[in-house]
Amino acid sequence: MDGVVWFGILGPLEVTASGRPVTVAGRSQRELLAVLLLRANRPVEVDFMIDSLWPGRSPPSARRQIQNSVGRLRRTLVAGGVPATTLETRRGGYLLRVLPGELDALSFARHVESGRRLAADGRADDEAARLRAALALWGGRPLAELDSPVAVAQARRLLEDRTAVLEECVALELRLGRHHEVMGDLKTLVEEHPLRERPRALLMTALHRAGRTAEALEEYRRARATFVTELGLEPGAELRDLQHAILTGALDAPPAPRADRTRPRQLLPDITDFTGREDLADRLETLLRTAGTATGVVVAAVAGQAGVGKTALATHVAHRVSASFPDGQLYVDLGGGQARPAEPVEVLARFLRALGAQGHEIPPGLEERAEQYRSAVAGLRMLVVLDNAVDEAQLRPLLPGTPGCAVLVTSRSRLAGLSGMVLVELGVLEGGQAVDLLARIVGTGRVEAEADAARDLARLCGHLPLALRIAGARLATRPDWPLAELVRRLADERRRLDELTYGDLEVRAGLSFSHARLSAASRRLFHLLGHLYAPEFASWVCAALLDTTTDGIGPLLDELVAAQLLQPSGTGRARYRLHDLVRLFARGSGSEDPRPAIARALGGWLALTERAHIAVSGGDFATLHSDAPRWTAGLPDLPADPLAWYDLERLNLMTAVHQAATAGLDELCWDLVASGYTLFLTRGHNDDWEETLRAALTCTRLAGNARGTATMLMGLGLLGTYRHDYAGAAEALEESMRLFREIGERQGLVYALGVAAHVDGMLGRYDHAVALHEEALEVHRASGDLGAEVLLLRSLGQLLVEIGRLEHARPHLERALLAGRDGDRRVHAEVLYWLGQLHLAAAEVGPAESAFKDMLAIAEDLADPREEAEARYGLGLVRLNTGALGAAAGLFRQALALNRPLGEPLTEGRIRTALGILHCRNGQPRQAIGHLTEAAGIFDTIGIPLWSGRAYRALADAREAHGDRTAAHAARKRALTLFTSVGAPEAADIAGPDADRPP
Template sequence: MYAVAWFGVLGPLEVTAAGRPVPVLGRSQRELLGALLLRANALVQVDFLVEDLWPDQPPPTARRQIQNTVGRLRRTLTGGGVPSETLETRPGGYLLRASRDELDLLSFHWHVEEGRRLAGAGRGAEAAARLRAGLALWRGTPLADLDGHFAVARARRLQEDRLAVLEECLALDLRLGRHHEVVGELAALVEEHPLREQPRALLMTALHRTGRTAEALEEYRRARTAFVAELGLEPGPELRELERSILTGTLDPPPEPSEPPAAAPPARRRPRQLPPDIADFTGRQELIGWLEELLADAGDSTAVVVAAIAGPAGVGKTALAVHVAHRLSGTFRDGQLYVDLGGGQARPAEPAEVLARFLRALGAHGSQIPKTLEERTEEYRSAVAGRRMLVVLDNAVDEAQVRPLVPGAPGCSVLVTSRSHLAGLPGARLVELSVLDSAQAVELLARIVSGDRVTPEPEAARELARLCGHLPLALRIAGARLVTRPDWPLSELAGRLTDERRRLDELAYSDLEVRAGLSVSLGRLSARARRLFGLLGHLYAPEFAAWVCAALLDTTAAGAAALIDELTDAQLLQPSGTGRGRYRLHDLVRLFARETGADDPGPALARAMGGWLALAGRAHIAVSGGDYATLHGGAPRWTSGLPDLPDDPLAWYDSERLNLIMAVDQAAAAGLDELCWDLVSSTYTLFLTRGHNDDWEETLKAALACTRRAGNARGTATMLMGLGLLGAYRHDYAEAAVVLEESVRTFRQIGEQQGLVYALGVAAHVDGMIGRYDEAVAFHEEALEAHRASGDLGAEVLLLRSLGQLLVEIGRLERARPHLERALVAGRGGDRRVHAEVLYWLGQLHLGAGEVDQAESDFKEMLAIAEDLADPREEAEARYGLGLVRLHTGALGAASGLFRQAMELNRPLGEPLTDGRIRTALALVHHRRREFRQAIGYLTEAIRIFDAIDTPLWQARSYRALGDVHAARGDRPAADAARARARDLFTRVGSPEATEV
């Protein structure tokens, strides 16, 4: 666990972690860190850094030097205890994250803004104290020890800011009657800045109010002399008017001296997020008592208390949970957190999003909220540790959704509701909530309608409760209808409910009321706004950008904007709250909108999905550097009203990920097979880059089913190839081989040459990974010939890299060399991620050939690319490769450190092959240190991993290493057994390493 870091720029550059200094050595690292800190929380383009560090004539290698410096700086910071996510590599530049609790400059700005807010609210004493707190952060000239162009210019501006704030603070002190206290400080400020009028005016005022009027007038004469001598100007009108007021005795009298109240310690946030309690809650008394006793015992428990209420929809789970939580509000003095997890919706809440909301409710600011689910879980559990809090998790989907939201320390209790039995939730006490009994159902009806109407009709009341199934939701709807029809006897509604064909319509009162209210709003819309509203009801996307509305109507962005405003004003369309220019329909409004769309929405929806297809294709090209190894369909793309893709295509993808999945689902449901499979084909790079393999699989299978139904052979073969590629990434080679066989066969049957060679390339890679090396080499060479003939350079580079990898893996280094060298030259300027992979396998080739210096250069260049792309997968491989170089040269400490860094980078990615290789390498380190127990532990786990993903070559290498360890510790039988297993596996895959065992 990293300690909290602190950065100081309001003086010489300073970095500490856990209270200990973190030395940042070397001019380049310090200049770079200073430039990033002065632009904290903003993306700093590499070009700006080049201009900053070399303002006159940057060297040709400037960008590379900055990449290298960033790498060294990151190692310096993390080595000193600064969290690794503090410094991020983004496309085109770098971003240093810091909160106001971590950077003195941000803290200074916050104190100033808060002070000005307090001053505007008439709280002068508090405002002055806040400004003083900000000024106290200054330790001298900002970044006084740096001479970078940007640092020097920014330091001057910051000094001006500090002077302005100091003058503001001193003026506040005078208004508070503190003229005696500030005279000396003002005199020193005037001495330091004799040509600034504001300090001089404040000093004259303070001197006059302390009875030193003659000195005040003397200050004016000194100011005039200095201004005329230095500037050739008279003092300004404010200073002249002040002198006149002092001379005539008309200066406002001083206020009564005041002292600021003692600052109260900041209060901890105590969230109170519960929905309102239900006044007519009925029944469940025994269960309420049991839940109260269970949850209230959290203070005496050694673990977090968890209670889970299960039951069908409408049974009253939420009502019960909220009622109990309100009754316990006094017990849980530090607050109650509440969230609807959306278990009954198509897209339930993500735990990471819920944790961000909880952290904000507990006082965290946006920059303090970590990015990953694991880190947010840790931060959340730290935030609630030691508190008495109740967490209500309503409408949960399953245990996986709930687990990250459970606090880690005793003192808190959790109350969960779900339609599922959460039996897999550790330590949870489960209760099944059923419908009310007859008496309780009648009692609830009486509370809603009134006992005066229910008591005279006991039989009708019981019959009505029975027809409602004793379900609380249905009883509430029935009761609401009776309340609005006081002339109806209960038997009237009971008679209406007797007809089973109409019963649900009769119990839809709440929906009917909503429909009636919405109809009024709809009637006030223009015809085009009504059409847009009806089309939006058919859209699967839960929220959408404004361009979607333009696509639905095939109009311009300006034309759609007016209609969006019309719908928003009518409260039929809501801003989503997730970003500017994004909107959503409430669920009930969406149902109503769908009813209003009388005409065929198909063409309009196809345009919207064509817009997502166009944007996804642009993002794919921006991320990949080109449209490499990708097949497309013939569906039209809608582009006439599309906005430009943002500078960060992955940020766009993050905001649109769910919509892209929904667009695939909707295209499949509508039978738009060409659009459906092309959309998947255009998004796989985005899914892959972010590691969203489950989303990729979902869209592939939806599109595959759609193309099969439509008889679309080309689309079917492409989606099968995608499933094969996904299987390869997941190391599920057996399944990948099956779908790739069908893909290759289908491409051959329809004469699709480009698709065939793509599929052959993937199949070749899979064959290589499962040990069918001769078949893999043959597939590669066939595919390469076809690619060269087609002129698809991007796909050729991929195949050259894959064939080179395969040949390096089986020890045929000289045969691999021309392929990898050709890929290196041909791939420059293309997909940088593929280029990094080429460098990795060249590094492995050079290392295997004893060319250690060249191998180190390859891995370092790969690392620079990986850091620049912020790609943890490639960075893990690069650090693993550098670790092998260090292991080769005998630098065991450095090798171990690099392997462990690679393992940490790979941990959240869950790449088993990488994990197994790193463990095998760490075992070699321990073997050389004669730490045999640790070496055997790592190798045993590596063998288990390689066996699970069926990679015989790496199984063999791990067994060979295990045999060497056993031999070194003197266990000859174990060594012989491990080596025999290694020899068999090497022989099975045809590796020359069999002769080395």
């Protein structure tokens, strides 16, 4: 990357700033960014964006959505470190400004153009290097995760450009005699483009020059068969002439290799079971092959923790590029994982002897040997592999001094002090790659026979290659062991590192060496981090563990990262994580009691979660808290977007709850869940919410904590309402209210009564629901909780609107609207929704539209799809009431699309009921029946009799319009039964002397 900012579209869409990824979440924002990048440095009109994102079907609010999306995208980029001036607002549109070194597509074009200029000067080697540099920028199919027509079309164009450049490059390299190196590229090209003649001709040439003439001719026969079968044509003149030249020996021979007196070949044997890492291997190979045309020595380094496979990768890549270094390959293990690393002066003596120097010709001092070594390799094409390097001081004397040579380094350190070096960070294998490596060691059949155990084994090894090789070696020598036996042994965390030992291979040994070199402060932090459950963490967590400020934490983190005992998380921020096996080692690396430190870290998460809840809600409304201590001494400010913070910390919040429960910190545990419910709810993470509720409930019950237990039961009741499990919600709320009454917790009782009243209303128990609301309001007057008052007034107003008592509902909702203007914005949006429904039911169309529009503005600003779906549904009802059926249909479909990923059945049922009524009015009874049948099924499943009755009543009208009077009568009878069962006034609309009489 040439700049601080980097945009990638030649593969999956990516953004980095100062080397750290910037997460652009959401398909719509990624599609928008892709459109801007594809037209980088050119103004993009809003109309073009609309056509790109909604081809042929743009919503009425498309311009406002574009404006909002650009605003969110700009905030995301700036928060990630991208300069604010990168995304500019222009008249009628926007412009994304990037430099050539900040967008891979522009860098690709720049390299290709430069290569072609060099070709005009007759510099073929330099041209090939430029073209290879261009091709190295590719990371797969362009914009692979996006499917808009613009992205797909542009991806096709970019891929065509890449194919043309690759053909140009391999043709040039063939002329330079690099037929072995281009074989893989050519075979891939032929597979991807079987009907292109040029790749076939180049592959035949490469095979012939590699001494594989029979295969070259066989390739011609395959090409002819493909062309005749697919096109009904013979191959073109180029292929036919090439076949003739090969048969007659007229094809030019490859250039002769350079012959020298001493050519060392010191590489370790290639890795026969090399698995995964293909992308990294390709990247390193491409880089090393530029040594012949680079202006200086090419240096690449592979950094990673002990056992991650650095040597295996380096060895494999070195063998792949060895033909590009005809003057030899030097190798040395510098002993970075040993008590006594290799001294550079000793290594230079070995290198000089390998290059032909006699013992008496080797000078005694380091500087003299380094000078002689650089002179010996000057002008040569030499590859030097420096394995297990300790630091830059050990490496510098071993680097060649002139172009043509390349150096490949492996180290547990990042070696940032070597200028011009390209660093590759090596992580653990992916899950599938780990299982593949295991299969190569113990046999595919054995792994396939115990596929689940193989995956468990790979997971318990942390996908670490060394651990996998040890496990594989143990299994290979014990063919009588099932894989499940080793899984059982590794499942015990206390024994896992002891089990991962075989011969001279041991996971613990490599970690122990790195640990021994740490300072005392870093060792203490490392030990405490081992006891933390969080999968990743920010630097403030380390400050909490040590009970200090963040000022002195940076050097300790840098030391742990440099020792490869701590890894940057890769989320684009200053966050870190421990490998699972490293975590186990860390726990046993010290003797300090970790409990006070862990309590401080959990107290920090509680403080930040509470702040995020307040920021999202607009205040601390309808939430109980405990007296658990918060740790705030070194806590950072909450980001401007609290939901983005929550997205980053969600897994940490869940693990914090579980860790607090395990540690018996019951007050902290339940407060974490209570403070986080707004965040879980806004993002629709109901499963996470339930998991944490139940963990905290178990913890508070064991501790005899009645207040915490009642609060968690209330949370389960509230969750039940969102899941429409009203029976389960009622059971939890009954116990919650009992406990709150027993301990005299009036504020908690208000909340629980309000939720219970809502549950009764949804079940059709209207009288009881009204009574619970009145009790809750009476208790509330003593507590003075404004947030609770708004919730209760909204809930009572909703209930009264649903049962048609509009004038009773109006004062409650208007009071809730006034009282909640500065409160929880999500609750305020719900108040607006039910005011809109009240206005609609009272035929007040203008006020209804205004209420739904205000709700939509809040929902879009909160980026809350649940509330946005409800708002668009409400606006659709307004259009339906005014006869604007086309506009209504569009709004209902938008609402349905927003709700689909949420899986909210009540909302879907309501929308489908409205769509059924719309199709019936539009003279489309068949479509109406489909929507209404589905809606009725939804309401029946979740047990909401009032809405079931409404769906069946509308279905009866659709059946009647379709000419099926018998089915219409059955639906109408079902609606009457449901309305009557709950005392709904709508029963009177369909009741009459003939209501039960069949047609």
